Amino acid sequence: MTLGNSATEHYDYAVVGMGIGGLALGALLANAGKRVIIFEQHYLPGGYGHTFAQGGFAFCAELHYVWDCGPGERVTKMLEKLGLDKEVTFRRLDPDGFDRIIGPGVDYTIGSGFDRELERLGGLFPGHEPGLRKYYGTIDAIHRQMYDLPIGFSWRTVLAHPSRYPHLLLYATWTLERLFDKLGFPAELRLILAGQSAIFFMPPRDLSLLVHAGGVGSYNQGAYYPSRSYRHVMRALLNKVREQPGCRSMLSTEITGIHVENGRARSVTTIRGETFNADNVLFDADAQLSLDLIGRRNFPKAFLRKLDYDYGPSVVSIYLGLRDIDLRRHGLGEQNIFWHPKVDLNEVYDDQLGDTFPDYPFFFCNSPTLRPHDAVLAPEGCSQLIMVAPCTYDSFAELRSKSEDAYQTAKQQFADRVIAVVESELVPGLSGHIVEQAVGTPLTNYFYVRAPKGNCYSSPLDPRHVNLRRLNYKSPFANLHFVGASSSLPGFATVIHFACMLYEKLTGDRVY
Template sequence: MSDEQRLAADWTAIVVGSGMGGLTCAAYLAVAGHRVLVLEQAGVLGGNSHVFRRRSAYEFDAGVHYIGDCGPDGVLPSILRGLGLGDRVAFREMDPDGFDEIVLPGLRMSVPVGWDRYLERLIEALPADEGGLREFVAVCSAVGAEMRWTLLSAVGADPAEVLRRTPMAMAWGRRTLHQLFEHCGLSATARTVLAAQALNYGIGPEEATVGMHASVTDHYLRGAAYPVGGGQMLAASLTEAITGHGGTVRVGQRVDRVLVEQGRACGVVLDTGQELRAPVVVSNADYVRTVRELVGEEHFPASIGKRARTAVTGFPLAVLYVGLDRELPGRTGANLWWHGNTDVEEAFRGLADGRFDEPSSVFVSFASAKDPHTAAIRPPGHANFQVMALCPRSLEAWGAEAASENGGRYRRDPAYLAEKDRVTEAMLATAERALGPFRRYVTHLELASPATQRRYTRSTGGSPFGLARWGGTGARPDTRTSVTGLYVVGQGTRYGSGITGAAVSGIACAGQILGRPLLPEVHAGAVLGDPRMLPARGADWDPLRHCGGRAPRGTHAIPQ
């Protein structure tokens, strides 16, 4: 059967979008024997895990800045190992004595691996808050451990056993971080240190739940790492698992809508008008867009339509990509979390009110220090780093074209260009306050706005963090929907934000489709993929090219 004939009739599952959730789900379906088709509207696979190159000299990560829990029993390594990819993706450990550095006025603290050592550092930095810090860490460490146990072990467990094993998560998981701060009687400075890494999930203490904060913190305190070869290694390896087991992956293919007939998903329609049929459709698109645009509210219960209309996403990001003709003195691979004030809750209230004259805090990720041996990241002796800041949710400051629902032709809009120049200068000024003067050494400078994020991933509001509110506080939907045969994966689901959260949503979704607890299986050591079916990597193998990078747009299949 030719590929074109197969496009029309022979798919058992179609995955819309190639972020970590979509690729992980597609890979597990493929190794289980499904005939899988992945459709990506952009020209490169990977969603927020993709990379891009500039000047034939620098490679920048869109969203892979560091990954936690990458030890032998780590969640993401287990997911990859279960596909037969254990030897194809390696992780370079970041400094266990300080993988993150938190800087506030008058305070500097390195974040080490392990809750006990983390507590010691907190008490050293904030001795007046010792009692509250001990209570805070006791709650969060317990909630983090209990939620990880639930993820890896509780599938099929007796509900009474789950309740017995997760008392702290039941008591605190759905309450806000602000409520835990109040319970512990913590100072504004202590709250800022504890929430300093909130850009990992994109919302402040008054919106973030203790469960979300504890899970993310626990994730990194189990050990932080960076993929050897850069972020594109993840998408490229997952694609090898898909195509090696008979699936097909295509870029430049935008899905206009999901076909629903008699309450069942039965395929998709491309923006070209072509129909592709399959009894299972997995959307890796933004959850709100999936409900309101790809499927249509009329196919869901009224309560779901209402939640989609009133959903709140995480704050969007402005990202400054920087190349220098020299290394930054004194910088290691540790991420820098720099805060210009000591009241993180007030800073988030300012964002909620639309204030963004100059970033009050920035997150700086040093790719060239994390992966110094990958030549594509930067020329020898140069530096490659990113400066990130959260922005207000409304895009009106970026101009009418950028703020319109579909983005318009904002990139040439004078209002957009003026705001982009203003934000670039503001972020440069803040970055130099954090790092010292560097702008005279700049060889590449580029700003990505929330509108950029929305253009590449079609995310609501240009946020890379998924849903902040879906009905009640802390609520997020599961991957299974009320439409038979329709599933949703990615940042908007209950499995959390970030690279690992999205991958977990993918394997959880595949498990629901296949009717088996895949994540507990692979975490226990099961290998479902056959490494012998993976394509060979030649001496000139390039993960970006393998994912469609620099390929022409249009109907383009990733090499089998």
């Protein structure tokens, strides 16, 4: 192994990856006086939450709205711990409507409050009020029990306390569809309810009921957007590391090796051949990538099975900079809009994730500039519109392996189809106002965020992958811990929650 000059530098913690998990944990540890070094292969911090600049616009890559950012909630508690709660604040999206679900015969805006939703949906679907009552009761109970789980939970945790986690025991293997079937819900009601967790990119047939309940239960308490921007959130956390004595951060620095010896991680090596010694290594990249960095042969067989998970769907993301158009006049506001070409979500996904790109793709969209914010997200007189449409990795990877031209053409065709649907269904004349456009595919996700197969949420969020045997922070190396979506659950606030619990475990200090 090559040792650079850096071999003399010694840290308490080396953090691989500046996604929200690495940044949150790195900031907490630095704030507690630990010597932290944090690395990121991209030139920007934030992982999927990074913000890129183009033509005067500031586009956040993949955080659309987040939860747990209200007074007394988990993200706020972390910010308080860091003394950042005055600097990094969030605004609540309209509690009367933050998600709008559109499909054939359906146009429904979801707000906070299960009682209110029960009343509204009960009125729209007479005869289903008892089923809806049972549905919301189940979602609420699962949500509460999930957030009561300690870090590193397993079947053993839950079996040892059956009266504390009854719903987790009962529903651990359920899909959302199984609950819909049991309650006999009609197609339109399924679309609305499943639409509440459409951001997880799984049809009800496959989506874990636990994941659905986690998302719906959390947004029910409040959907949030940063008062300034995600760039500001990520920079504030990174600065917390940079400002502490004995700490260091390195952007544009890929870690290419983690050296292990006698069951412990000893050092990390950068792409430039520098080596940094550390007492502990925290791994925020997708956990499977640790195999390449540490070497498969160093892992016990049983653990290799834990890392042998599949990846969930990817997306095409389209970022538009618009000039001289008032999106409010077209019915857009603070909400996310989920647009579905069919009522049956299972069919929608079959079409979208099949061999050919659909003519009328399913997508969601929102306009960050229509949300209350203090940052400059667009030049004067301009606005943003962001669309995200699920897709497979293979379709794009195959094209690129044949020809760069074929890949670029397909990427633009996919984007054009989504834009055409937005133009015909939501914003007539849209294309005449586009002044900037960026399109990301699964390959873009790999390039900028090292998301294998361009995955959005690491493994698919189905009961086979999200269960009480799921990979957690523990690795087979005593001082190397996983942090981030692949070893917890995805989502800005969830990853922060697990990072806070890991911080408490590592230091004995309290965040909550």
